[in-house]
Amino acid sequence: MSQGFEIQIFNRHKNRMEIEKVYGDNMVKFAYGNPIGRLLGPVIASKTLSQLYGKSQDSLKSAQKVAPFLKNFNIDIDQYQKGSFKDNPIETSYKSFNEFFIREFQEGQRAFTQKDDEMGAFAEARYFGHESMSDDLTIPVKGSMLRAVDLIGDSELAKAFIGGPLMIARLCPVDYHRYHYPDHGKTLQSFTVPGDLHSVNPLALKYRHDIFIKNERRVSILETEHFGKLAYIEVGATCVGKIVQSFDESQPFKKGDEKGYFLFGGSTVVLCGEKGNWAPSSDMLENTKAGIETYIQLGDVVAQTN
Template sequence: MSKGFEIQVFNRYANKIEIEKVYGDGMVKFAYGNPVGRMLGPVIASKWFSRFYGNTQDSPKSAKKVAPFIRNFHIRIDQYKKGSFTENPIETSYQSFNEFFIREFKEGQRTFTPNDHEMGAFAEARYFGHENMTDDLTIPVKGSMLRALDLIGNRELAKDFTGGPLMIARLCPVDYHRYHYPDHGKTLQAFSVPGDLHSVNPLALKYRQDIFIKNERRVAILETEHFGKLAYIEVGATCVGKIVQSFDEAGPFKKGDEKGYFLFGGSTVVLCGEKGRWAPSADILNNTAKGIETYIRLGDVVAENH
């Protein structure tokens, strides 16, 4: 997963391994690798702390961080829509850091694969993937922490996904923070699972291997046209102000429709499938076996059905 404190990611488009530049890596190292930081862990991982910090990102003052952030992380801001102050240059068009954080792509910047047998990437993120959720999984956390039951939090619902494929899409603070539906379908049910708000950074996972099942998350059970039932799980993280559902789940959805977004903070979307229905793309599986995530753009192919 990482070399020392370096996070290695395979960039599908550059066809090479890159070292991720981490936003707030000093804070993560302090909170999870420092004895004093670990003592403060319950406070840092509390909902109160994340809500408070998230709220500061709504202030007009926070907008001053946008331009330096764009420069420091080499964000292709020309691909995105302007914020509320449309008369300004895009770097100063956002009224707060949170408005910048949930920026939208311009029309045509991302398209979902049109092929029915191919699943579109539901987030622009770094992906791990497995064909089967089994107890011998070791990446990125111990297998017992990736059981469908633990992720979904409901024994009856989890039965459909036991032994099935799994994908974990990790969104960094620098990323587009809206997430989408990977196929056409409808929502069977949706609910929240209360929990903490630990960091989902790989460094934090190195110290805390139960983060995905300890963190607050939102679960939707989807019935899709080409990939069967899916458990779509949005995982909260430190400083994520809120997980917002922007789609009316009472109606059917189309492949590529926006489902929701995370306010400030990096976070994760986990997708569980029925056994034998589909498998993650070969490059995701190969890189996962080496402990390396694969960077994939929104809408690109992440899995194929059987």
């Protein structure tokens, strides 16, 4: 990438380092690195613009973007289910770009770890992990300190997570965009924290460090069987028209159940835990210390109980 800034990822599944190919990287650089782009920032990060753009991804015409997108990002589409047009080849089976964007895996493509002391990856994403947040609940994100209390948006609720572990799972536009429950349990409460819709790409975070606490997000407090209480936070992003909850939160959930999905855009899920209950996987912790995200497939191990 230009400007000497590359996003390095360790792909656990392939056991190798990779350079991320960024969708819309020139637009991100313009919006956050260019003086004119920064002036337009409030418009670019506005909910209205994201919703309008998101709506355009629902049009039949938007489906024409699917085939070039697959080719450009080398996506193995055969892992996924077809869209509405079942008789078409999979590349032309989706009625819109958004339908392609929220595609589902075929049966048997991903499996959640069955061990009770292992947490399954709740998103197929690039992970940062921190074993324990400091006493005032600050976490390092790209050189800036963020307080988890600000992520949760409620100081009373945040007390349960002081000094606890934390994981940040970043989804790119090329990824599977459904997110899942990491363990069996029930939802204690959930609410939306209003905000902007900035890009969550590391290029944007390089220029602007407060994105995670400025963006709109949805917080669920979960009581799980093996990992205690969790704060499960879905963070909106530029061009994410909507964060959709597909699970009935009044019902108990099982490990691996789908919780919801993001409509078009790159997005993030943040998971906070109680102190001493569990720790992120050792490879994730090591890579995080080096400033490198770990790409982990849905259902693979992301944490163990202590």
